[in-house]
Amino acid sequence: MHRRILVPGALAAASVLLAIPASAAGASPGAPGIGDPYYPAYGNGGYDVSHYDLRLTYQPATDRLEGTATVLARTTQDLSSFDLDFLLDVSEVRVNGVTASFAASGEHELVVTPKSPLVKGTPVTVVVRYAGVPSTKSAYGFSTWHRTPDGAVAADEPESAWWWFPSNDHPLDKATYDVSVAVPDGTRAISNGTLRSTTSRLGWTRYNWRQDKPQATYLATLALGRFDITTSTSEGGVPVVNAYSRDLGDDDGAARASVERTGEIVDWLSGYFGPYPFGSAGGYVPNTTTSYALETQTRVFYSPRQFANGSNTSVVVHELAHQWYGDSVSLKGWRDIWLNEGFARYAQWLWSEHEGEGTAQELADYVYASHPADDPFWTVKPGDPGAENQFDTAVYDRGALAVQALRNEIGDDAFFAVLKGWPRTYAYGSADIADFRAYAEQVSGKPLEALFDTWLFRPSKPASGARTVAAPVRPKSWQKIAATNSVHQN
Numbered sequence: 001m002h003r004r005i006l007v008p009g010a011l012a013a014a015s016v017l018l019a020i021p022a023s024a025a026g027a028s029p030g031a032p033g034i035g036d037p038y039y040p041a042y043g044n045g046g047y048d049v050s051h052y053d054l055r056l057t058y059q060p061a062t063d064r065l066e067g068t069a070t071v072l073a074r075t076t077q078d079l080s081s082f083d084l085d086f087l088l089d090v091s092e093v094r095v096n097g098v099t100a101s102f103a104a105s106g107e108h109e110l111v112v113t114p115k116s117p118l119v120k121g122t123p124v125t126v127v128v129r130y131a132g133v134p135s136t137k138s139a140y141g142f143s144t145w146h147r148t149p150d151g152a153v154a155a156d157e158p159e160s161a162w163w164w165f166p167s168n169d170h171p172l173d174k175a176t177y178d179v180s181v182a183v184p185d186g187t188r189a190i191s192n193g194t195l196r197s198t199t200s201r202l203g204w205t206r207y208n209w210r211q212d213k214p215q216a217t218y219l220a221t222l223a224l225g226r227f228d229i230t231t232s233t234s235e236g237g238v239p240v241v242n243a244y245s246r247d248l249g250d251d252d253g254a255a256r257a258s259v260e261r262t263g264e265i266v267d268w269l270s271g272y273f274g275p276y277p278f279g280s281a282g283g284y285v286p287n288t289t290t291s292y293a294l295e296t297q298t299r300v301f302y303s304p305r306q307f308a309n310g311s312n313t314s315v316v317v318h319e320l321a322h323q324w325y326g327d328s329v330s331l332k333g334w335r336d337i338w339l340n341e342g343f344a345r346y347a348q349w350l351w352s353e354h355e356g357e358g359t360a361q362e363l364a365d366y367v368y369a370s371h372p373a374d375d376p377f378w379t380v381k382p383g384d385p386g387a388e389n390q391f392d393t394a395v396y397d398r399g400a401l402a403v404q405a406l407r408n409e410i411g412d413d414a415f416f417a418v419l420k421g422w423p424r425t426y427a428y429g430s431a432d433i434a435d436f437r438a439y440a441e442q443v444s445g446k447p448l449e450a451l452f453d454t455w456l457f458r459p460s461k462p463a464s465g466a467r468t469v470a471a472p473v474r475p476k477s478w479q480k481i482a483a484t485n486s487v488h489q490n
Helices: 006-017 250-260 262-273 313-321 340-353 360-370 393-410 414-426 431-445 449-457 478-482
Strands: 047-059 064-075 078-084 089-095 099-104 108-114 125-133 145-148 150-152 177-182 186-192 194-201 204-215 222-225 226-231 241-245 281-285 301-302
Touching: 006 204, 078 393, 089 099, 089 108, 150 186, 177 186, 177 222, 186 204, 186 226, 222 393, 241 250, 241 262, 250 281, 250 301, 250 313, 262 281, 262 340, 262 414, 301 313, 313 340, 340 360, 340 393, 340 431, 340 478, 360 393, 360 478, 393 414, 393 431, 414 431, 431 449
Parallel strands: 047 177, 241 281, 281 301
Antiparallel strands: 047 064, 064 125, 078 108, 089 125, 099 108, 145 150, 150 222, 177 204, 186 222, 194 204, 226 241
């Protein structure tokens, strides 16, 4: 018999080796950014989120928000630590039930270090307890938490989550949501999806919202204040929930006259884009001083200023079109913004045609003729505008020109097949412009590289529009469409 003798130190070392899974021995920190060249620090590497469960309490009088976020994810590498995008003050973090250490880093990073490394490909549950006054927090010199006279609103692009929940803040990592918010009686809490229940106790009411389809973090919204709420069902069967601040003043009537047409417009857009992709639709108009609107998923945010000159269904069409182009099918990277804005603007052109106020071709002719060759408008490339021009007017108008050029190139039958088939093919996922071009080529049977290069990627005016019109008449709808040019500029 041969007996192997181990000294005490060797025994200890052996037990440590046995305790650490071999695959986690070389664990490393997750990247502090997901890899977007426009916003290198946005999002994070090393994991993929499947669900956010947010249990919040908010006091309008002080703007204090307290919360517990439970984040369900799966690791995509062996992780020694990972980042969450977040700004509020954290009191505790647990990873898989075990207390983890944490520290703030950079402008908006929360670095979490689990007690033990996490193995690639395994589920992880992260619980973050936090509190703070969001309106006192800023990053990069700005805030996306909008204080109102009776509460607050979280709605902005390309970021807004940092001010109210920890996240992997990039459209490439979509997830489902449960958002439960307790507010003093008389205050309402509005979020995405469907309202599953409300409960009241000791002067507080808790609202429980669920978004059961994947949603990008910037499309998650929270509105807290005194709202009038209307509910209905569209003729096509889509439940609609709209909300209006009780102190909109002179803008109240125009806001309601516009947003209350949500069900009608959803049904109309379904004829072009296919079945509405979510379980509810709607919008809300809080008493904010902002000037933009945002396609927050299923519950669109509208600034009162969008209705300062009267009703405007065109902006409602724009934001609801995003529910297909931008929300259900999200961009892979922020350079792909044309997939959102070019098609939402083109939906406004189709609505103009529907209303008898100018055809899409007439609008294309007018836009093309309105900008001479030396206009800086043509130097912005809708297919890659750069972060500084992400919401430039050219991304909208030149972006819609590119859509019309595609229509003229492949013909109406193929074009409308693409328009409806794209949201179905990439439903609830993410895609980029290369994916769209490949899909359009597949459906139409035509090579489209030259067309896409000309209209999306060259910083110059194309030689001609789809047709040449010396002095096109301004379509009747143009004033309302142009009024939405600042729709995402904050």
